Amino acid sequence: MSEDALVSYIVNKIGDLFTQEIPLIWKVGDEVESLKQELQALEIFLNNMDYKQRQEAATKYWLVSVRDVAYEAEDLIDTYSLEKRYAPATRIFHSYSVSKQIEELKSKIREIVERRTIYVPKLHEQRDEGSSSSTAADQGHLHPWRRSFPHLGDDVVVGFEHDAEHIVERLLHSERRRQVVAITGMGGAGKTTLAAMVYNSVSKVPISGHTHFTQLKEVDSVGELQNYFDVCAWVPVHQDPNIMDLLLIMIDQLGLSESINSPTVVHSYPRRWHVQRFKEKLYWFLKQRRYLIVLDDIWRKEVWDQFKPALPNSGNGSRIIVTTRFKDVAIYHDPGSEPYEMRPLNEDDSWRLFLTKVFPQLTPNDQPICPRGLEDLGRQLSCKCAGLPLALVVLGGLVSTKLKHPLVWSKLLDNMNWDSTDDGKQCLEILALSYYDLPYRMKFCFLYLGAYPQGSDISASKLTKLWIGDDLIPKEEGITLEGTATNYLEELTQRCLVEIVKRGSDMSIKKVRVHDLLGELAKSEARESRFLQVANLNPIEAESKPMGDSFTSFGTPSEPCEITSSSV
Ligand SMILES: Nc1ncnc2c1ncn2[C@@H]1O[C@H](COP(=O)(O)OP(=O)(O)O)[C@@H](O)[C@H]1O
Ligand SMILES: [Mg+2]
Structure with a gap:
């Protein structure tokens, strides 16, 4: 749907819905009427734009805001009509909050119209001053999607060059004994990102969803570095691992699967026997080779006790990279090797990372550009992280969905006036802020993700089918349920609440992942709102699926819907 068709559609929807029902409710009727008028002004404005104007990059960028505000108006109407249907007793309260939200929307719409005359020429200036004309908006024709979802920021890593150099130095160091290089830091500090950046430059088979690190001083070319280790494996461990599964992942990555797949071997012996046999298999395979193994996200020392016998010390410079939140766990792996502690990004890198998420479409050569007049506020926002x-990518993702206007940004800043000086707590507050900002329906789609095991790769097509099957996706005119579900997923990734692991050649999302902290947030919010009940299954056993029969949805609080085990 084009922007003008969209705005017309919403104006009509308001006409249909509110003019008949709202006057019954305290004061809201007038507000809605004036919202309709603002939207009509926008409609006229849009109708007057010719094709050529629409094709300009700056205009496309402006149209994104139009779409956003139009959808916000639609979400408000949908939320209100749902609440009205299911919670009539709270009408007065809701009518008050609807009035307030309408007021905000109206001022946003006015700003949009003003910005078309004042702000867009500034964007032109900036573009002419050096930003690339190849913006995401220019690439929009690739995606017939509801909102514009730029992808340029997907795998931009900011500010880890020195950290990566340091880790590579330790991998290539002349010390011959098998050494563990542990990376520590709080959740969300970038441990996995850093380890993956190094791993992808060293391994011949990079792991997906992460970038390479190519600025290496120690060796002349990346090719040479890729030949330094004979074999590499990446093992995602997480909180409650099943050691047999982890050994199997390692065996698979090292190309040893075939030799252990005979049915007699798998079925006729007890589990302990298998674990022992797999460890021996790995030991003898690795003994002759210089290897690099990454154990990502270790929570307990016992995991190392299990892995250690499978990892020989042949004095040939083999290395193990471990990432963990816990310093004592890090030291336990190799007391003679100082853990590498992640430091927070400095102010400039924080600002850069924040901007790559807020303005991915204005990111030529990884140098995001912030319109003048927003920089001061933007820097204050990024400092909060x-x-x-x-925290930076989630806050940036949240801001990217808002109007790029000082009033909107300063309001957001006001919302972040918490007292805590505890960085971990502040991060959780930012994640929660972003969750609460989600449109009503999308919140449930996010909560649904709490049912997946930690760190699992989730198939996008399966996930969207499950959302549809469980009635989380509303029917919208002119678009299929699958289309809307895909748009929801795109928006969750734009907000960085979901990470993209893999895109197809047509740029559609194939696989996603949820960061542990966001998964925890989804789980706890889902429990609190009684949206779903998650039994404590061993996550690895659940094999990257929502948790089968043990997962029950209570539906939306106002609209109970049963989830059958076949649909989950
Ligand atoms: N230097 C960086 N530049 C860009 N994005 C980053 C950077 N470090 C982390 N991220 C992003 O922040 C999120 C959390 O990072 P992650 O490496 O998973 O943290 P940890 O493993 O410490 O919990 C991920 O979405 C990741 O893409
Ligand atoms: Mg991690």
């Missing part, structure tokens, strides 16, 4: 990458 205390240099923590996860």
Whole structure:
């Protein structure tokens, strides 16, 4: 749907819905009427734009705001009509909050119209001053999607060059004994990102969803570095691992699967026997080779006790990279090797990372550009994240969905006036802020993700089918349920509440992942709102699926819907 068709559609929807029902409710009727008028002004404005104007990059960028505000108006109407249907007793309260939200929307719409005359020429100036004309908006024709979802920021890593150099130095160091290089830091500090950056430059088979690190001083070319280790494996461990599964992942990555797949071997012996046999298999395979193994996200020392016998010390420079939140766990792996502690990003890198998420479409050569007049506020926002990458990408993702206007940004800043000086707590506050900002329906789609095991790769097509099957996706005119579900997923990734692991050649999302802290947030919010009940299954056993029969949805609080085990 084009922007003008969209705005017309919403104006009509308001006409249909509110003019008949709202006057019954305290004061809201007038507000809605004036919202309709603002939208009509926008409609006229849009109708007057010719094709050529629409094709300009700056205009496309402006149209994104139009779409956003139009959808916000639609979400408000949908939320209100749902609440009215299911919670009539709270009408007065809701009519008050609807009035307030309408007021905000109206001022946003007015700003949009004003910005078309004042702000867009500034964008032109900036573009002419050096930003690339190849913006995401220019690439919009690739995606017939509801909102514009730029992808340029997907895998931009900011500010880890020195950290990566340091880790590579330790991998290539002349010390011959098998050494563990542990990376520590709080959740969301970038441990996995850093380890993956190094791993992808060293391994011949990079792991997906992460970038390479190519600025290496120690060796002349990346090719040479890729030949330094004979074999590499990446093992995602997480909180409650099943050691047999982890050994199997390692065996698979090292190309040893075939030799252990005979049915007699798998079925006729007890589990302990298998674990022992797999460890021996790995030991003898690795003994002759210089290897690099990454154990990502270790929580307990016992995991190392299990892995250690499978990892020989042949004095050939083999290395193990471990990432963990816990310093004592890090030291336990190799007391003779100082853990590498992640530092928060400095102010400039924080600002850069924040901007790559807020303005991915204005990111030529990884140099995001912020319109003048927003920089001061933007820097204040990014400072709230205390240099923590996860907080920065989530806050940046949230801001990217808002109007790029000082009033909107300062309001957001006002919302972040918490007292806590604890960085971890502040990060959680930012994640929660972003969750609460989600449109009503999308919140449930996010909560649904709490049912997946930690760190699992989730198939996008399966996930969207499950959302549809469980009635989380509303029917919208002119678009299929699958289309809307895909748009929801795109928006969750734009907000960095979901990470993209893999895109297809047509740029559609194939696989996603949820960061542990966001998964925890989804789980706890889902429990609190009684949206779903998650039994404590061993996550690895659940094999990257929502948790089968043990997962029950209570539906939306106002609209109970049963989830059958076949649909989950
Ligand atoms: N230097 C960075 N530049 C860009 N994004 C980053 C950077 N560090 C982390 N991120 C992003 O922040 C999020 C959390 O990072 P992650 O490496 O998973 O943290 P940890 O493993 O410490 O919990 C991920 O979405 C990741 O893409
Ligand atoms: Mg991690």
